[in-house]
Amino acid sequence: MKSVRMRAFAALLLTLTMSVAAAGCAADADHRSPEEWLSMAYSGLAAMDQYHFTGAISMGMNEELMFKPQMFEGKVTRHKQLTIQSDEQDPVSWNPVDVLGKLNDANAGVTIIHEGVTETESGAIKTLTIRVEEKSDVTTARWDSLLRQQFDDIAGVSGVDTLIALNVSEKRDTILAQSKKELEEMLSRLHATSRYDIVIDKQRLLPIKMEELTSFEYERGGTPIKESRHTSVRFEKFEGSAEDSVQ
Numbered sequence: 001m002k003s004v005r006m007r008a009f010a011a012l013l014l015t016l017t018m019s020v021a022a023a024g025c026a027a028d029a030d031h032r033s034p035e036e037w038l039s040m041a042y043s044g045l046a047a048m049d050q051y052h053f054t055g056a057i058s059m060g061m062n063e064e065l066m067f068k069p070q071m072f073e074g075k076v077t078r079h080k081q082l083t084i085q086s087d088e089q090d091p092v093s094w095n096p097v098d099v100l101g102k103l104n105d106a107n108a109g110v111t112i113i114h115e116g117v118t119e120t121e122s123g124a125i126k127t128l129t130i131r132v133e134e135k136s137d138v139t140t141a142r143w144d145s146l147l148r149q150q151f152d153d154i155a156g157v158s159g160v161d162t163l164i165a166l167n168v169s170e171k172r173d174t175i176l177a178q179s180k181k182e183l184e185e186m187l188s189r190l191h192a193t194s195r196y197d198i199v200i201d202k203q204r205l206l207p208i209k210m211e212e213l214t215s216f217e218y219e220r221g222g223t224p225i226k227e228s229r230h231t232s233v234r235f236e237k238f239e240g241s242a243e244d245s246v247q
Contacts, residue, residue: 034110034130037200041130042100044206048238050077053096055233062226096210096233103196108133118199118208126202134194139214143192151183182220190218209234 032040045051058069072092074084086092114129155176192214199209212231219225 034112037112037128037130038100038104038107038110038132038198040205041198041200041207042097042104044204045100045235046079046097048076048206049079050075050237051235052076052237053233053235055092055094055231057092057094058230060228060230066227094231094233096207096235099196099210099212100198100207102138103132103134106135106138108135113197127199127208128202129197129199132196132198134196136191136193139192139194140190143214143216144187144190147183147187151180155180186218186220190216192216204238206238207235 052073052075054071054073056069056071059066070086070088070092072084072086072094074082074092074094074096076082076097080097082095084092084094110130110132112128113131116127117124118127194212194214197211198207200206201208210231210233212229212233214229214231216227216229217224218227
């Protein structure tokens with residue numbers, strides 16, 4: 001009888017120990033720092049062999065929408081091969097792994113702004129949302145480079161063809177010189193900031209949605225101007241198998 005009681009006690013002790021260990025693991029997961037969540041979201045997505053995403057980009061000026069949103073969808077295969085299609089002629093350059101990688105390497109701060117449940121087609125999943133602030137000097141430098149590159153592209157062969165089509169080819173040098181002057185004036189006073197809200201599946205440790213809001217402040221002809229760019233992306237498939245998209 002004593003032997004039976006000892007075995008029963010040992011079994012109970014083992015069960016309690018396992019329960020405590022499991023609770024400890026859950027507690028560790030729930031008490032990860034915001035930076036750790038960002039790192040795991042980046043590592044998780046980078047490890048995926050294949051995934052799809054859909055998104056939209058909208059631009060605004062002085063809190064008013066300038067153009068209709070540009071829709072796009074992308075696919076990553078073999079970890080790095082990225083293809084993106086857009087509903088407009090203007091190309092979209094947005095690589096989610098690169099974005100997360102740069103934010104993970106350097107940022108101005110990461111905070112947890114929401115924890116809850118996200119409804120999907122197959123049910124509810126536990127999610128956590130982090131907000132990542134990019135360093136303003138990094139944002140400004142990136143957009144300075146992008147805008148200069150866009151100007152160089154316009155001033156190139158495609159730009160010449162456009163001017164010829166508009167019957168202003170004889171004024172090309174004058175137009176480009178004036179445009180270059182306006183660009184330099186704008187960039188000399190440009191200040192840009194970006195923040196990213198990233199929704200993470202707490203079980204799979206993968207981002208399922210990303211929102212980017214970038215604000216621009218500059219001057220044109222001495223007039224202060226504010227613009228904004230909003231990018232919203234939803235991840236839909238991982239490793240080639242359909243997963244539930246965020247509703």
